[in-house]
Amino acid sequence: MNVMYFAWVRERIGVPQEKVETEAATVNDLIAELTAREDRYAAAFADTSALRVALDQELSDFDAPLTGVQEVAFFPPMTGG
């Protein structure tokens, strides 16, 4: 699936997006997988209460299933307006 990062999450991980091969069942499982990979992921995902997630461009939850999802995006709370 395509995993995207925005704002300081992008800066900490170092790429705006990447293809991730995963069998993760939920967003939390995906975060656990990425966190185990490298320190930069662990740094970005250290406090998920400071993060939001969108699945296929819709805001979602960290316990949401990833079945059929093609695009996951992680970002801090939005500051529009």
Add this chain to the structure above:
Amino acid sequence: MQIRVQSEPFDAGTELNSFAQTRTDVGAVVSFTGVVRDTDGNLREMLIEHYPGMTQSAITKIAQEATDRWALADCLVIHRHGPLKPGAPIMMVATAAAHRAAAFEAADFLMDYLKSRAPFWKKEITDDGADWVAAKDADEDALGRW
């Protein structure tokens, strides 16, 4: 309903003058323009990042809800991204309704939701460095009003 996400500047006066001009059942037009604020006198620019795949649809959903809820005759949202200088317009909403209460409330609702639910992130580049603007708890709490 008009939703525009753009890097180019816009002229709020021109936009407002042409807004809802084709409707004769409108008794009230309300507009809000958000401007880059240099709070401490050291802001070089504000960088606005967004999520292109999601921005248009997220704003459309918010604007559609406002239109339905307050029976708006028309609704305009413009939001910029990219590097912006202090004093530059960031975004604008305009609402047109039969009566002013609906137009004011719908504009207020749009602003509350655009702040916390439209995928934009602001970074301030100052003389002292660069920092992402943190979302305020008060902005999230404001959604509870609706």
